[in-house]
Structures are given as structure tokens and as C-alpha cells.
Amino acid sequence: MSRWAVGAAVVALVVSGCAATGPVPTGPAPAAVNATDVAWLQLVVPMTENALAAARLAPDHAASPLVRSAAADCADRHDRLLARLRAARDRAGLPASDVHSGHRMPGMVTAADLVALRGDHGVAFDRRLVALLRAHAAQLVVLARGEQASGADAGTRELARDVGAEGAREGEVLAKTA
Numbered sequence: 001m002s003r004w005a006v007g008a009a010v011v012a013l014v015v016s017g018c019a020a021t022g023p024v025p026t027g028p029a030p031a032a033v034n035a036t037d038v039a040w041l042q043l044v045v046p047m048t049e050n051a052l053a054a055a056r057l058a059p060d061h062a063a064s065p066l067v068r069s070a071a072a073d074c075a076d077r078h079d080r081l082l083a084r085l086r087a088a089r090d091r092a093g094l095p096a097s098d099v100h101s102g103h104r105m106p107g108m109v110t111a112a113d114l115v116a117l118r119g120d121h122g123v124a125f126d127r128r129l130v131a132l133l134r135a136h137a138a139q140l141v142v143l144a145r146g147e148q149a150s151g152a153d154a155g156t157r158e159l160a161r162d163v164g165a166e167g168a169r170e171g172e173v174l175a176k177t178a
Contacts, residue, residue, distance in 0.1 A: 034152035046098040050109035051136040052078040063122040066177045107139020140167030
């Protein structure tokens with residue numbers, strides 16, 4: 001697949017299911033930032049925030065020590081990534097608001113998912129959390145590839161490389177909980 005096609009796929013994925021009425025950048029974006037960089041940041045920041053919120057429920061809800069350990073590891077890593085993602089979003093002049101709020105997208109832990117997780121305990125919680133975090137991890141890898149292929153900002157592409165590597169690692173850790 002060509003670089004252009006991957007970039008178009010990332011932007012299409014972000015835009016599909018999303019109204020075009022979301023907030024626009026609050027100020028002039030750096031000249032090196034393109035639409036792929038913007039779309040990637042506007043999606044990956046809330047994806048990571050929501051996955052982090054889900055993982056943080058594990059200590060009080062999970063039955064399996066493996067799930068609790070994997071969730072704690074994911075939460076620690078997401079905390080560190082989130083600081084970098086937010087800094088990149090701010091550097092690009094993008095608003096802190098979630099332009100995807102309420103949208104059902106691949107890999108996105110939704111508000112409804114979080115409500116369901118809060119109501120689950122034990123094995124049911126473990127299954128739901130692991131499924132959500134695995135989908136999140138897999139989608140991070142896909143989105144990171146698109147950003148790396150078509151993003152213009154070198155710093156954002158580098159961050160995408162790290163996010164994709166983290167998604168792959170997270171998927172491996174979560175696979176061990178099954």
C-alpha cells in the first residue's frame with residue numbers, strides 16, 4: 001500500500017463515524033503538521049485516556065492476578081505516553097477537547113464501556129477489560145503505521161513509532177492473560 005493510501009486510510013478511519021463539526025485547532029499549527037498528524041493526535045489522545053481509565057479499574061474489579069498485573073503495567077505505560085501525546089497535541093495547537101466523544105470507533109473504550117466495566121467484577125470484568133485493551137492495543141499499532149507513513153511532523157511520527165511499539169507490547173502482555 002502506498003504512503004498516500006495509508007495516510008488516506010488513517011484520515012478516513014478517523015473521520016468515519018465522526019461529524020465534521022468538531023473543534024478546529026485553536027491556533028496556527030506548526031508548518032510541518034499536516035491533516036494526518038492532526039487526525040492521529042485527535043484520536044490517539046482520547047483513546048489512550050479512555051484505555052487508561054479502564055485499566056485503572058482492575059485493582060478493585062479483576063479476579064485474575066495476571067489481569068491486575070497486566071492492567072497495572074498498561075496503566076503505567078499509558079500514563080507516560082499520555083504526557084507525550086498531550087504535549088504533541090498542544091504543540092500542534094489542537095484543543096484539549098475530545099472531538100470523538102460519543103463515537104464508536106475501533107479500539108476506542110467508550111463511556112458506555114467504562115460504565116459496563118464499573119458494574120462488572122471477577123471473571124466477567126477480566127474478559128471485558130482484556131478484550132477492550134487488546135482492541136485498543138491493536139488499533140494503536142494500525143494508527144501508528146498510518147501516522148508514520150503519512151504524517152508530516154517528524155516529532156509526531158517518532159511519537160507514533162513509540163506508540164505503535166507500545167501497542168504491540170501491550171498486545172503481547174494481554175495475550176498472556178488468556
